[in-house]
Every structure is written in C-alpha cells, then in structure tokens.
Amino acid sequence: MNKLFNLLNDQRFQYKLRLFNIVIAIVSIGYIVRLVKQQTSLDNFQFKPDLNEIILTLLIYATFGSMWVRFSKGDNNKGISVFANWALSNLGKYSPAGIGLITIRLNQDEKNGNSKKVIFGLLEEQFLLPLVALPGLVIGMRVVDNEYFVVLYALAQIAAVLLFKKFYFINNKIKKVSLLNQQKLVILIILLTQLLISLIFYNFQVEDYLLLALYYTISSNIALFFVGVPAGIGIRETIFIFLTTSQINFIDQLEIVIHIRLLFISAEVFFGFLGIILKSRINK
16 A cells, blocks of 8 residues: 555656546547537437435435545544535535545544545545445346346445455455445445436436446446546546447437436535535634
C-alpha cells in the first residue's frame, strides 16, 4: 500500500493518468454527440422521474453518507460535521479531476480520521466498491432468466463481498481502516443501486429490462476506474452504448442514460446544498 500511495503521490503519474482519462472522456462524449447527429433528435425527451426513483436515489446517497460517517468513526456531534463534508463533496466531484471531492473530504475533523485514512477511503470508494460488485453482476447476467433471479443475484452479491473481505482483511493494517468494515452498508448500496437501475429500465418499458440494467451497472462500475474525469461523464454512457447496441435502439439508449445521469446529478446537487446548510449551521 505504501508503494501505491507513493505512486499516486507522484505528480508525473497523476498528470499522465489525468490527461489520459480526460482524453477518454472527451472522445466518449464526442462519440455520443456524433451518434446523436447521425440519428434522430431528443426533442421529445422529458426528465420526469417517478416518486419511487427519487426515493431510491436519495436512499442510496444517504446510505453512502452513513457509510462514510461510520468509516470516519465520528460520534453524534462530529458525525454531523463529517456528513456535511461528505454531502458537500458531491458537488466537488464535478471540479476538474475531481479535486474538489478530495479537498472537501480532507476538510473533515481531524479527530475523526487523519488525511491518510481519508485518502485510503476515497481510493476504496473509487476502486474497491466496483471490484466487489462486478463478480455478482457477472453472475447475475448468467441467471437473469431464472425465475429466482432476485434471490440468486442478492446471494451472489453477498457472497462476493464476504469472500473478497475475507482475503482482503488478511492484511491487518487494511482491516483497521477499510470501508469493508461497513459490509452491510456496502451490500445494501450495491443491491439498492441495482434495484433503482432495474426500476428505471422497467419504467421505460424496455424489453429484457433486467439484463440491460445489469449491463448499465457493469458499465458504471467499469467507468469508475477512469479517475480524473468529473463524475465519469461520457465514459459510463459510451460503455453502455457499446455493450447494448444490438439489443436496444440508440435513441432509447440515449434517453435512458440521460435520465439516469440527470437523476444522479439532481441527488448530488440536493446533498451538496444540504452540506452547505449543515456546514453553515455548524460554523455558527
């Protein structure tokens, strides 16, 4: 882990990685724009999430916030401060290279966690969560036509998290500072996210909505590995379009990915302003 931190702290490495990922994001967005121009327009698109989608989205983000507070081991008073910084950091991820996300999280009370622990938690949030989610998603694709799909998928995700944790925690130093100490919340976030994405595809009346929802979630997790791009804009959507071109027409693809992106952005703006309000009250 020390070698990893040294590599990540190397300015030349950071610059090259950031440049590479920004180029990928620009190419991805350009690819989508080109497809839009070649095909039909989205003049009739309207962003109208239903109540269930809104509730699920807010619940997912609130669970993320709770996981971060528990990870930081804040007491009732300091926990509010940590949550406020987490909430505000949702806006920081849209800054260049996501630097606002890092600086806001690092601003939390020192008694609740040193900077090295915060950075480690951010690394796990970026890379570990998709790593533990992807095996269950792949298994889900294999059993998507089974009548017991929901049960099998949930068991696969639970097993993937527990098995990964068992081997990951062989290192006792990691065991003391890992987000996986909140395994129940990690599993809950993964399952709620899949439920939300499946609900959105269902509401768009897409055939094979469960399979396509799995494709989208896989695309989202893969996109998280492209660091330095604000909220992974363009990359997630491009991966999904590539994976599902033969199964759903392009304009439906585009409407769904825009709908999901706007839903998540709305939640992040909501929690961002909530963070501003909480911080202003704490500082009084």
